[in-house]
Amino acid sequence: MELRDMEIFLTLAEELHFGRTAERLRVSPARITQAIKKQERQIGAPLFERTNRTVRLTPLGRQLRDDLWPVYTGLRDGMRRAKLAAQGITAVLRVGMLPFNVHDLRPYWDTFRTRHPQWRLRIQQASFVDPFAGLRRGDLDVLVCWLPVEEPDLTVGPVLFTDPRVLAVAADHELTRRIAISLDTLADFQHADTPARPDYWFDGYIPPHTRSGRRIERGPVVRNADEVLTLASTGELVNVFPAHMRRYWNRPDIAYLPISDVDALPYALVWRTETENDLVRALARVAADLGTLAA
Numbered sequence: 513m514e515l516r517d518m519e520i521f522l523t524l525a526e527e528l529h530f531g532r533t534a535e536r537l538r539v540s541p542a543r544i545t546q547a548i549k550k551q552e553r554q555i556g557a558p559l560f561e562r563t564n565r566t567v568r569l570t571p572l573g574r575q576l577r578d579d580l581w582p583v584y585t586g587l588r589d590g591m592r593r594a595k596l597a598a599q600g601i602t603a604v605l606r607v608g609m610l611p612f613n614v615h616d617l618r619p620y621w622d623t624f625r626t627r628h629p630q631w632r633l634r635i636q637q638a639s640f641v642d643p644f645a646g647l648r649r650g651d652l653d654v655l656v657c658w659l660p661v662e663e664p665d666l667t668v669g670p671v672l673f674t675d676p677r678v679l680a681v682a683a684d685h686e687l688t689r690r691i692a693i694s695l696d697t698l699a700d701f702q703h704a705d706t707p708a709r710p711d712y713w714f715d716g717y718i719p720p721h722t723r724s725g726r727r728i729e730r731g732p733v734v735r736n737a738d739e740v741l742t743l744a745s746t747g748e749l750v751n752v753f754p755a756h757m758r759r760y761w762n763r764p765d766i767a768y769l770p771i772s773d774v775d776a777l778p779y780a781l782v783w784r785t786e787t788e789n790d791l792v793r794a795l796a797r798v799a800a801d802l803g804t805l806a807a
Contacts, residue, residue, distance in 0.1 A: 605632070671778045674779070
């Protein structure tokens with residue numbers, strides 16, 4: 513099996529959805545289907561059970577996933593290291609971003625690169641679905657995410673910035689007639705939910721109750737900000753976001769309203785404790801030296 517075919521199989525084994533797999537790998541769904549059918553013909557048995565609604569690994573598929581993963585990661589990492597060595601780069605620090613304000617954090621990135629020209633800094637958007645999976649799989653070295661993070665295998669580093677929270681609503685929503693929104697108002701409307709995340713962590717982002725005890729209802733399950741904003745633009749829900757969304761996701765069909773009585777959201781560096789290394793410590797040192805950026 514070639515490296516690309518391994519990648520297709522392992523990505524589908526993770527996503528369990530042909531469309532999301534194709535989007536993630538930037539190929540057509542037909543390419544994913546063809547690759548999986550070819551693999552199943554070569555092996556002589558199904559790797560996935562498919563229905564109109566679900567995709568699941570067969571027992572054989574689970575066995576192949578477990579056997580292939582260390583082989584694939586070893587080959588991928590070996591090729592990456594060889595390419596970097598040819599360029600004089602000795603290591604790469606992979607930073608996942610849950611917020612969208614990569615440009616605002618340039619002082620950290622630029623200082624790290626100036627101090628450590630032998631290392632490459634790779635910054636990528638991370639998913640808020642199962643947010644710590646990338647650290648635990650080894651796909652990321654550091655994650656920038658909101659607090660609190662109370663995971664026994666993760667270390668919380670310096671806070672990079674804090675951001676006020678705003679409410680995203682349809683541009684013609686009734687709430688746009690108000691100057692500001694109170695937390696208690698949120699209980700009158702439905703909000704997005706997301707799968708596979710710690711409850712306490714998501715509650716830190718959107719409180720489950722208002723100060724008066726009213727429940728803040730969570731409704732449609734979403735997987736990314738695009739889905740949230742699409743549902744908000746049609747009036748199906750409203751949703752809390754950090755205030756930098758007003759600059760980075762400015763849309764004519766969305767209004768961002770300030771929330772008057774909720775604390776700013778802190779974002780910090782987080783990494784897996786047992787994989788901490790010189791690169792992770794170097795970025796944490798940069799963050800500590802520069803301090804928390806002003807909002």
